[in-house]
Amino acid sequence: MKLENKKIDFIYWFAYYNLDSPSVRYRAKYPLDFFKKYKSVESYFIVPSYRPREIYLFLKAYLSALFFRKRNSLIVIQRVQSHFIYSTLLKLLIRIKNQDTVYDLDDADYLAVNPKTIHFFAKHCEKLSAGSKQIEKYLSQFNNQIVHTTSPIVDLEIVKKNRNAIFTIGWIGGFGGEHKDSLIELVFPALKELTFQLKLMVIGVLKIDDVEFIENYFQDNLNIEIEIPLEIDWNDEADIQKRIVLFDVGLATLTNSEMQLSKSGIKAKQYMNNGVPVLSTNLPENNTVLVDGVNGFFCDTTRDFKERLNQFYKMTDTDYLQFSENARKSIVNFDHNKYFADFEKIKNGI
Known part of the structure; x- marks a missing residue:
């Protein structure tokens, strides 16, 4: 039986940190910009913050995902590892709206911090996105619905033409x-x-x-x-x-x-x-x-x-x-x- 090809129309992306993190830039911000321009995929891109504007954007995205989820959408939780209110609310979200939820991890954070939150998302998100084969191997003990998603690079068509004199x-x-x-x-x-x-x-x-x-x-x-x-x-x-x-x-x-x-x-x-x-x-x-x-x-x-x-x-x-x-x-x-x-x-x- 041939699997139905499900399209992606929208992505709710909840990052673990702001744009100072290379992971957030290369795995979230830049790809989401590309998806919008070339794949017609819209998104809510959320970073944790106590600033009023960021809190408003979080609530807008969160309530949309919880009560008015957009068709053909993914909910991606990227590297969230803390035990504060941001992660607590996201834990609640994926328990209520579990279909097409994804935990994305591209660094071995479980070696550096208490892995309890990481393990929770790995177990309870429907699917996993691993930035390396080593991480894929580690996460597979919690969930076998996992895809190796190597971190992409932005193609700005800046290409070397010749060697330097030195x-x-x-x-x-x-x-x-x-x-x-x-x-x-x-x-x-x-x-x-x-x-x-x-x-x-x-x-x-x-x-x-x-x-x-x-x-x-x-x-x-x-x-x-x-x-x-x-x-x-x-x-x-x-x-x-x-x-x-x-x-x-x-x-x-x-x-x-x-x-x-x-x-x-x-x-x-x-x-x-x-x-x-x-x-x-x-x-x-x-x-x-x-x-x-x-x-x-x-x-x-x-x-x-x-x-x-x-x-x-x-x-x-x-x-x-x-x-x-x-x-x-x-x-x-x-x-x-x-x-x-x-x-x-x-x-x-x-």
Whole structure:
């Protein structure tokens, strides 16, 4: 018997935080804007706040979902994990209006906070949306109606055209914790051994101590120019992508820990979206989008990073541009069309 293809006309999206969260921007705000423009899907996008306007918008969306739910709609609860009134009301909502309710999780928050609320939504939402295979595996103990929805990237058609005169190696993200440790352990020693002229761009350093650490680390390497832009507006997606497209190679290092293995591989996807080849550790989720020798290379040791960086530097323009083109073509695996198709799967129970 053929399953009925249920369309999506409306999405009630209740986020766990505001737009300062990359998860909220990349998994909610930007996709919902795309769905409205290209898929004719309207939405209520709600962030928790004590401001009068946000409270009004929450009540408008909440009461609509509870008493006047729109046809062909999804109710998505994104990463809500607290025990306050916001989560309490959403718990009530999904118990009363359970059909086509979705709990969306793209980070291993259950390792960092009391997971009671996460477990509640995982058990009682009708369906689950997991941002990584590792999270999908974890959540499956509570609910087997689950779809892997890799975090999408905004396609602004900002695409690399050619290499820089000075070979530029780039990294973007929050420079702290395991992200910082993996760079220092795997990549920085490799850079110190390179002898050609290069620029290292590190986007996302917030502390002056970290800026000084990086500059001091490479102070004896006169061939390395350091660029660390400060005061980044993370909500200006066009500006972010205009910075990424200046990279010749993007670094995406993950460590083999439960928290890192649960990440959605956002860095690698950001680079590829702008046509920048990637050097990445061979770990999930990066290895679901990177094809070794096609749109980048896997590097698991300092020696690997050194050899592949030398290879990209010595590469002909023709060969480099092929890697760049392949990286750009990879976006079909993580663009907004793919993300929408994933939510159609959720709607149709596939």
